[in-house]
Amino acid sequence: MEIETLAELDDHLASGESLRGVRLQDLDLTGYGDRLAADGDLTGLVVLGGKVPLPVAHLLLERGAILFPGIADAPVDPWRGLYFASDLYEGLEHGYAHTRDAKAYAWFVDARLRTDAYCTLVRAIHDDSVTDHLDEFVFGRSVVGIMGGHALQRDSAAYASAADLGHTLAEEGHLVATGGGPGAMEAANLGALCRSRPAVEDAIGRIATVPGFRSDITTWAESALSARLAVVGDEPPVPSDTLGPSARSLGIPTWFYGHEPPNVFCDVIAKYFSNAIREEGLLARSNAGVVVLGGAAGTVQEIFQSVTPLYYAADEGPLPPLVLVGREHWTERVPVWPVLTAIAAGRPMAEAIHLVDEIDEVLALLPSPTP
Known part of the structure; x- marks a missing residue:
């Protein structure tokens, strides 16, 4: 107990x-x-x-x-569980390097500490606590995972489309879960957080002048926090243990990819040290399906990780759909689709995988949330 x-x-x-x-x-x-x-x-x-x-x-x-005991010399509280954007970006006024997020990454990659038994224990406790709170947070929710690359620019048409997808899914009653980083992940979380399409457009307009994070994370994050404030106001966050039923936007990032800062457009952020636990946790909780936008190596890894349980699934009812968006991207630039169709042939998985050209085609392929 x-x-x-x-x-x-x-x-x-x-x-x-x-x-x-x-x-x-x-x-x-x-x-x-x-x-x-x-x-x-x-x-x-x-x-x-x-x-x-x-x-x-x-x-x-x-x-x-x-x-x-509590851990006094680590940059994270291992018993904390889920984060809010304000937690990870505390100290941003002094520059990103002074934030809790940046300090945690620096601690994680410190070569002197990587194999230290004490630090290993702290990281393990931290990630277990995140998992514990995340299970409670998503319990009973219809969760759609949206995967996509971190390089997508805020001022692009593709970014606006990903934000519209996140918003549409949230309006349908799904909890939108992403890898919690920049690019397509940020766009989907932004769209899900906003309660109207004008709010989505306004938020994108506020951040489009800082299209990417690579040149200056501080300015990138400051513009996003300002846009978030316009969406949700300045009231303190609702405790995560009571927010679950009303949440629309979830990010599950990792310090393993510490060069990718977390996006701020999530109701809560479940940030892990272990990327393996994070990847499995994100996909396993996407019980209403996974939608994959354009991406590269990391996104391909997520595709095949989600394919494995589909491949071995018994024929015992509908499987959660896996929807790839962008026929040219997934058949020519990154030809994943031919591999998926080849291994799915003759298996229940064949009915669960889909390739579409437009984001507008996605919603009809996903199950409706249970009221």
């Missing part, structure tokens, strides 16, 4: 139930010493991070609990 809020802890203590086997995650236990001690034997209680004053820590340890 996991307890993640003090209200939940209060209810559990008031119930008189044992704390054996309970996990207390990221809680401030100041003032809880006597109440926890009333349980007697605390063997099996696990305290994960949070604030644990020394007297409370001594009491817990003496009675058999296990404590995983």
